[in-house]
Amino acid sequence: MNVTGKRALVTGGSSGIGLEIARELLRAGANVAITGRRQDAIDLAVRTLEGLGAISGVSADVATPEGRAQTLDLATRSLGGLDILVNNAGGVRAGRIEAIEEDEIRRMVEVNLTGPILLTRAALPLLRESGDALVVNVSSGIALVGMAFYSPYAAVKAGIAHFGEALRRELDGEGVRVLTVYPTATDTPMMATSGLGRFGGRETASAVAQDVVAAILHNRLEVVRGGPDRHAMIELNRTDPGAVDDALRPTKSATEEAARNHSAL
Structure with missing residues (x-):
């Protein structure tokens, strides 16, 4: 896709991966709008990016109907339509499943899975009008190799990945494509409370x-992000998941300690 002049909407675009995707799209010639839950963070991100091209933003929570409506209003009002939708907004609460509160699990489902599905559904008329459109779903490496103490998060990230795969086939030949992204541990605000950096660092x-x-x-x-060792583990998890269990078993206690306070909801 030639993104010059394309109209791109990035959820969770005020920091981390979303902010950097917005930056790279602007550098490639796209017109970009970003959303996030905090207006002050959106305002700062817009000021940071405005020298690179046409950028706008609004505070909106895609986990709510009102937030999704505000997000699409931004696309029509500021961009005049939509060619690229980047479903990047997300949240995490790690720890033993018994220690994660029900409302935290529901929040993860809403922000990582239900919200992006419903936003994509609502955005499809705009994307179809484009004739050359793309949905980008930011999943996680945990969707490919499930990690202990991240079970609800792994579930929703696997869900958004398979949503994208199925949707890609559903929309095949209709002018809307789908790209799925599997980051590994990345140095973002969402990872600030995680101790997992001790296991090989962060991108x-x-x-x-x-x-x-x-x-x-x-x-x-x-x-699919990660080096050769990561890709080898993903392949092994497909062919011999028990071997991955064996490989991860010695790190279980350290992983639990590192994940205990990881919360970004």
Whole structure:
């Protein structure tokens, strides 16, 4: 896809991967709108990006009907339509399943899965009008290799990945494509309370975003981040998941401790 002049909407665009995707899309020539839950963060992000091109933003929570309506209003009002929808907004609460509150689980489902599905559904008329449109769903590497103490988060991230795969096939030949992104641990505000950095460090949000925009430009179907060891583990998890269980067992206690206070909802 040639993104020059394309109208792109990025949810969760005020920080982290979303902010960097917005930056890279602007650099590639797109017109961009971003949403996020905090108006002050949106205002700061817009000021940061405005020298790169046409950028606008609004405070909106895509987990709510009102937030989704505000998000699409931004697309029509500021962009005049929609060619690229980036479902990036997300939240996490880690720990033992018994220690995660019911409302925290429901919030993860709403922000990571239900919200993006309903936003995409509502955005489809605009995307169809484009004739050359794209939905980008930001999942997680945890969707490919489930990690202990992240079970609800793994469930919703696997859900959004398979939603995208099925939707891609549903919309095949209809002018709307779907790209799925699987980041590994990334240095973002959402990871600030996680202790998992001790297990091999974190990628930069900028590196992830550059790969995402390269995938958009080259019409790829997915972006799977991580080096050769990570890709080998993903393949092993497909063919011999018990071997992955064995490999991860020695790190279980350390993973539980690292995940205990990880919360960004």
